[in-house]
Amino acid sequence: MEILMVLPYPPSPIRVRPYGLLQALAQRGHRVRVLAVQPPEDRWADPGPLRDLGVEIRLFPLSRPRTLWNALRAWARGEPLQAGYADHPGLREALWQALHERWEVVHVEHLRGVGFAQEVPPERLVFDAVDSITRLFAQARALAPGRLTRWLAALELPRTRRLEASWLSRFPRVLVTSAEDAAALRRLAPEGSAQVVVLPNGVDLEFFRPQPIPRDPATLVFTGKMSYHANVAAALDLIQQIMPRIWARRPEVRLQIVGRNPPALLRRAARDPRIQIVGAVPDLRPYLARATLAVCPLRYAVGIQNKVLEAMAMATPAVVTPPVLGGLQAVPGRDLAVAEVPEAFAEAVLALLGQPAARRAMGEAGRAYVEAHHRWEALAERLEAVYRCPA
Template sequence: MNILFVSPYTPSPIRVRPYQFIRHLAQRGHAITLVCAADNAAALTELRAICRQVVAVPVRRTDHLLAYMRALPGALPLQAAHCLTPAMVAAVAHEIKQGKHHVIHIEHLRAAEIVRAALRQCGDGPPAVLDAVDSITLLFERTLRRGANLSSRLRALIDLARTRHYEAAYPHRFAAIAVTSPEDRWALLTLNRALDRPGGCPIIVAPNGVDLTYFQAYTGPRQPHHLVFTGKMSYHANEAAARYLIEDIMPLVWAKRAEVTVTLAGAEPGPRLRAYARDPRITVTGAVPDLRPYLTEATVAVAPIRYGVGVQNKVLEAMATATPVITARQATVALSAQPGRDLVVAGDASSFAHAILTLLDDDERRAAIGQAGRLYVERHHNWQQSVSRLETVYASAGTSLHHR
């Protein structure tokens, strides 16, 4: 198929879902034309070697702010306005007018209105498939309850009602929809039934995968009594988890074992997270070129997610390296992993501390959980399987009515 792939950011190993979809779709013989916001020069160079064509549109900070201001008086979610610039719409409309694409793949709510505006300009076009990824409504509801700071809760509050109504109308605006988890599918279907006309296009689950060649099982020596938490630290849910780990869980661990060390590995930590590095037992890395060394040197990976939606890649990547994982139940909702065998699930700070201390003292159980976690990822989170489901979405889109 000839696929017009529209993304509000440059797909990359950090923006892993669209990046892997593009890679594997190209490997399976599809021709990709990518239109995206230009925010990662290195990734663009790689994508140009994979795609038939890459159209990278500069989007400045002022462009984002102007788009938010245009959306604020109306009903459009600010998330949907994020990259809704004349240049992005024009670039997509230009490609649609070429008439050479069989389907439009839309990455995330943030690109949905770009494509809808371009289709209105053109009057017609190929069926548009939205990879919603997650239910942003569900994320905002959870952010309101447990957000790491006031600003993240305020942003969720401002956009929640708009996003509810926008997501409720998804099935009547697109030819098909993909999400990462059954929970997100349920959330979108519930919104559709409650706030819009029930029915419409199919909503299909295409889980996130893991690059199993890149993230290989590691069985060598690890740094003793060392924990790791990974993720982009500027993301409010990751910041909340990191703060919970350091401020609530680790004092309970250190009360029993003062020698335990922790690394927070991920880009753009804020001032509060950077300040943790004053403690010699805590390392805050900032951006790193490769997370694998941090995963494979750790005795245990800890992901004390306070709130979130969809599939947590940080959990899958740690499991893929055979690093034993302790995480919150929220992170397992989208998985079919078996707690106690494939990973360890904890609830409050006390149970997290107990799970950490127990695993640190049990070499055999750590090895068994690490090996089981790797096997789980191999069986259930292969990108080829997810891309095959995406191809099913494209096929259904070809026979569905699509709405503007």
């Protein structure tokens, strides 16, 4: 097939969904061209590996002043700030020219790309919403750390709700990562005529795989982009509510928090020397490979948590909260451990720390689960069916 993909950020191992799908589509013999905005936070992204697979990639750098101007213009139009964040006249021109070529499908991703999607004839468009941002803001308004984050979520919520509700009548084919997000969109527009298709995220099973190195006896790891408010809330819950309960019985347990841009409030909270705020790393695998357990106590979540898929792929047993199960078919107690409140979460961690055989069995089951349900090649095959389905 001839596939044109339009993205509000460059595909990269951090932007794992388009990166994984593009790899699989190219390996399956499709001709793919990518038009992508490159905002300041993605300046480091290297498209080389995708280009080596034959993917054509054009990047359109976006300055910080331009992103702020774009967001203000979106606000003046009554739209969410994110809806205008990635607008770029050069990409719009390239898209307009490409629409005169013989691309069979135009795949546009994310709320930040919705302005580009509106330029595409509906019969050629597949819009990948990824998650319901309305659902995210509704949770963040009540549960996010810090008054400013909660206030911004409340401010953006009605604008985001109106915009997402319009998608099911304007875009004939809409993708999301989880059934929960599909249901959330349907509730916004119950009369909408769009096909809403659940296409989960995958994991690179060759890159994230078990490694033949010994695990630490008592190290927990929490990974993710630490500038994201849901991850900050989870990290604070770990530091302030969960770890003290664990230390009361296992004072030797250490916690590593690994991910880009940890805020100052997180560093201030992590005063205990048994907590290490690692920040950005070139490769997560050594941390996941050495950890005794991966922990992910999210208060709220949308879509699929890639951090958990990556840990499971490396056979690192994971302890998570119920919101993390969204979009997964994993079996609690077999593929991963699930606990809701801090007391129960600490107990689940302590139980696994004391049972090496149970940890090994859960790690092996987690690896088997992602092999069965989250291979990029299988997900690309499902995406091809969406592309071929008449709009």
